[in-house]
Amino acid sequence: MLALNRIHATRIVATPSALDSAQWPDDRLVFRIAADEALITPPMANAVVSDPYAIVVADSGFAGAWLPMEEALPLLEHACEWELPRERPAFAQGSVAGIPAKLWIEKDRVLLIVPAPFVADFEERMA
C-alpha cells in the first residue's frame, strides 16, 4: 500500500533568470515546478536568489513517497496517461490517477509527489 508523507521543503517564487542563476547545494532536490517557481527539499534555511522581491517560504503542502522503479512503473502505466520522460534523472508534472502530481524519476526509483490535501484519494486510487 502506497503511503505518502508530507515533504518539508522551501518554496521560492522569483524571476526565471534569478532561479536559472541560483546555486543549489548538491544534497538538495530542486524541482523547477514553474518557470518562476522552485521547490527545494529538504528545506534550505537561507535560500538566496538574486531577486529582491522573491517569495521564499517554508512549505509542507506537498506529500510524497519514494518507490522502487519496478513498483513504480506498473503503477504509473495504469494511472498515468502521459508518456514518462526517458532520460534519467527527470522531473515531470501532470495528472496521475486524476490528481495533479509531480514525478522525480531517477535510474532505480521514483518520487511521487501530490498536494497534501489529495493524499487520501491518491493512495486509494493507486492501491
Place this chain on the structure above:
Amino acid sequence: MRLIVDGQPIEFDAGDSALIAMLRAGIHPTGGGCLCLGGDCPHCLATVDGVSYTRTCETPARPGMIVERHPREGYPPLPLNNPAAAEEVKARNVHCDVAVIGAGDSGKAAAEEAERSGKRVITLDAKRGQEVVGVYPGPLVVARTPDGMLHVHPREDIIIATGAAEIQPVAPGNDLAGIVTARAASQLAAVGVPLGRVVAVGARPENAEATVADGQLIRFEGNGKVEAVIVRGADGNEKRIECDTVSVGLGLSPRDVLLRMGSGLAIRAVGNAAREPELPACPTSGVVCSCSGVTADDLQRVWDSGFRELELVKRATLAGTGPCQGSVCVPHIRSFLKERGGELQAPFTARPANRQPTLGEVAAGAHHRATPRTALDAEHRRLGARMDRIGGWWRPWNYGDTRAEYWAVREAVSIGDVSTLGKMIVSGPDALELLERLYPTQVSTIAPGRSRYVLLLDERGYVLDDGLICCDGASRYGLTFTSGGSSFAEMWVRDWAETWNLDVRILNQTMSLGAINVTGPLSKELLARAGFTRPMRHMEHTMATVAGVECRIFRLSFTGELSFELHHPAEQSAELWRSLMALGTDLGIKPHGIQTLLQLRLEKGHVIVGQDTDFDSTPRRIDMEWAVRLDKADFVGRQAVLRTNKAPLDKQLVGLEMDAPAPVEGAVIWRGSEYAGYVTSSAQSHALGKAVMLGWVKLFDGVLPTELTIDGRAARRVSLPFYDKEGRRARA
C-alpha cells in the same frame, strides 16, 4: 462441453465460438439476418455472461457460458444486480509513434516499414486478444484485452489494416435465418456445421457444396428460416431455388469503421481496408440497417423529404448509428444516393465504440474529480463530524449539536477549520499596481499590518469573489479568497498580471497553509492561554506564536463575535487544533461546523459569493457600493459599474425576517400576488428568536417593498445586520 443458451444447455466443440455452437444447435442468435462471422454485422449480437451486445462470432465458447438472446423488438434488459458488471476494470497506458490495427499482411508490412524508419510501433489485433473498441481524439486507441483495457497513445500515426468486409444482401426476406456470407459459409463448412442444401448467390463459398443461383437477387422466402431464394436470370424471368442455406457473395467493402472514427486525426488505411468499395445494387426493398431497423422504404421517404446528403440521411433515419456503425448499411445507402443524385458520397463518420464496452470498461482509467481534505480532516472525523463536500473541499457540516456549536460562538469560544480559504502572496515592484488595477478599493491606503475586506469584480462589474487584502509592505501583499473561488481567483490574478506585463511574483499557498478561526467573546482569553497576548485592532494582522505554532494572526470577524484567524503551516494544524481545544475546555470551547458558521454570518448579514450573489450581481445590487471606490483612476469593472449605475436599480439583495420557521433557501418572495424575488440564505436565529434571511427583491416603481410574503406568511424587509447592529461584539 456445454454452454447455456436461453436457459438450455447446448453442446459445443473445442475451438467453437459461441455463434458456431449455437448454429450447430440450429439457433440463430438474433433470430435472423445474414451472418458474416467476421465481426462486421450486428446479427450475432447476444448477451454473454451478462454483457449485452457481445459479438458471439468473436467470443470463444467455454463450458458454463451463459448466452441470452436479445429480444427481436426493443433492447436487452439492463444488467441489474449483476455483481460481475461492477468489477473494476484496469486500464494500462502505452505510448508509441505508430499504432497499427490489424496484424494481417498489410498490417505487418506497415508496421515493418514504420519500424525501419525508427518508429516505435504497437500492433493491435483482435485475433491476439486486443480488440479495438474505439479511436478517440488525443489520439487514443482503446482496446479490450483479457487483462483489462489497453489505452494506446500514438504520437504520430494510426494505421488501419483491418481488411475488408463482405457486402450484405438487401432484399425482402433478408431478416430470415439461414443466410450467410460466402466467407461465413466456408468457415461453417470447414468446422462441420450442417448447412443442408446451399445456394450461392454471387461468389461461391470456397469449400462448401453449393448450387449457384445465376442472376440478380430478388428476395428470400421462408417462415423464420430461409426456404428458397428468388433470383432474376438474364432472360428476365424469376427463378425460385429451394434451399436450407443461402451463401451470399456480393463483393467486398473496406472494413473502415475505425478509419471513419478518426476524423481529424493522423489516421490512414492500408491494404484491403483502403480498397475501393464494390458498390452493391441500389436497394429497392428489404432491411438496409438492421441495427436501427431502417428499410429501403425508409430511405425513400427521407429522400422524398429532401434529405440528399449521406450524413443527413443517417440522422434522419438513424441508419448507421447502431452497434456496427454503418459496416452493413453504408455501401447500400451510398448506392441508393448515387442512383438518385448521381454522385458517390463519402461514407459517414463512425462514432466509438465499435465494440460494445461495459460500463466498467468505459470507466477504466477514468477518475472523478478528487475532493481535497484539509489537514484537520481526520480530526473532524474523530470528533464525529458529519463531513460534506462544501466549496470544493471535504468540510465538517456539523459535529452533531448545532445549537451547542452556535452558543459556544456567541457566548464562550469556538474554533472552526477555515483552511480551505484561498491564500496567496503577491510580491514585486508592481504588486501595488496590480492590486490597484484588480480591486475596486484604494489599496495604497492599506497600511502595513492592516487588512481590508474587498470585492473582486469582473470586466462587466459583476461580483466574482471576495476576501481580504493584507499589506505586508509596499511591495508585498497577502490576499485571501473564498474556498470555492480560490482556484479561479489564482488564474484571474495571474492572467491580469501577465496581460498588463507587471513585474510581480505570485504564490498560491491555499494547500500549504492551515487556518483556524478562533471566535467568541472568550477567544482573547483562549489565545492568552496559548501564549498570545498582544492587543490587536480589528482588521489588523501580525506574526506570532500560538501554542508553539508560528502563525499569522488576523483579527477579523465573519461570525459577528470577537475573532482571530490563525494561518499556519498545514502540517501543524492538528497540533494547534488539539492545543486550543485542550486550553479551552473550562471556557466551554466547542468546534463549529459550516452549518453553524452559515447561520452566524447570516445574522451579521455577510454575503457568501456564489450563494447570495448571482451571475449579474453588481456592488449596487448587493448593497455594497461602499466597497467600490469609483474615484480611483481605474480597476477591472469600473467602466461597467459606471455604466450600470446610470440605469435605475431594479433589484437588490436585502435582509428579511419573519416568524419561525425559516423558509427553505430558494423560496419565492411575493408582494401581494406579484413575484418579488427569492430567498438566498435562510436560518432560524437562536439569538433573535425569529427567521432571518437574505434574498433578492425587485423594486416596484423604484421602491423596495417592505411588507412581503414567503411561504404564505408575512415577512418584512429590514436593515442589515440582524445581530449586533453596532458591531460592538466583533470590535470588542
